[in-house]
Amino acid sequence: MNTQTYASSKSLKGIDRKRVVKGKHDDKDDFDGTPTAPPSEVPQPDSSASCDTQDTPKASLSKERPYRKGMTYNKTCVGTPIIHRSDYTMLPEDxxxxxxxxxxxxxxxxxxxxxxxxxxxxxxxxxxxxxxFLPMKDDVRASLYDEIVPGTSITANMLSYLMFNRFQMSTPAYREAKNRLSDMDWNTSVQNLLNWADKGAMQLNKLIPALKKIALQDGANVNVDETWLRYHAYNKKRKTYMWCLV
Known part of the structure; x- marks a missing residue:
């Protein structure tokens, strides 16, 4: 239908009926993880690697796809793996x-x-x-005391977790407090989450001059765009616009 609508020739006499029209996404279902770089550029598997050897498919250069040139398909380990070994003494007899x-x-x-x-x-x-607070010498987690966000009872890591859920995952504060945090045995109020967000914004504002200095340095490729944000004001929701500098 697209060919008949947008092609230069709209003849239905069957002149070009045998021509196969392929889209740019047609080959994606056939992707098997094959590197598309030339044979000389394909990285050879490292015999010393213990995490990637088992799950990495065999390389086959029968089909080369320009849009995947240089990309490889690897299943790497997530962090440091925890090894669980089998007890050979529990094997059945013989x-x-x-x-x-x-x-x-x-x-x-x-x-x-x-x-x-x-x-x-x-x-x-x-x-x-x-x-x-004077930590004991053998207290390996004592550094958490230095990570407390001023004016709160949570660490910077906890605050970033809450802010990610709120803004990136669009989770309302009520759902965060009453569902997610309560499932982890922490019963806190919605107002606490809102107050902590304000405290975090105060700390973030201290970084803005340094971030602007980096973004506006000589030779930087500066991009500015506008995005909107909904906020509460006087018991009603309003819409404002922010200019984001990248």
Whole structure:
């Protein structure tokens, strides 16, 4: 139908009926992970690699696709794999192991940790009163105390998690507090999430001068575009526009 509508010739006499019209996405269903680079540029598999050898398909250069030139299909390990070995002593009697291989299983762990830091209120010799936390030498997680967002009871990592869910995943604050966080045994109010977002914005504003200096440096390719944002004002929603600098 597209050929009849947009082609230069609209003849239906069958002159070009045998011509096969292919779209640019027709070959994508046949993609088997084959590198499309010339044979001299195809990287050879590393015999020392333990994570990619099993799942990487064999390279076949029978078909070369220009739009996938230089791309490879690899199933790499996610982070540092946790190895679970088999207990050979539990094998049935008179059985023989023919071969051994590892099956990759991926699991996600999502939970909230609550840390209690002992804060000391100290009075110095000159009369000054100061609150401080003095970590033990063997406390490997004591650095979390330095990552607390000022004015909140959460770390910067926790705040970035909440902001990602709110703005990138478009999760309302009520759903975040009453569904997601409550499922992880943390019952908090919606107002806490909104207050923490304001505290994070105050810290982010301190970075804006440095970011603008980098973006506007000599030789930079500056792009500016407009996007809209909905916000609450006086018990009603309003629409404003932001200019984003890249």
């Amino acid at each position: 059985s023989v192991v023919i071969s051994s291989s590892y099956r990759k299983i991926r699991n996600i762990v999502s939970h909230i940790e609550e840390h209690h830091f002992e804060v000391l209120k100290v009075k110095h010799a000159d009369g000054r009163i100061e609150s401080m």
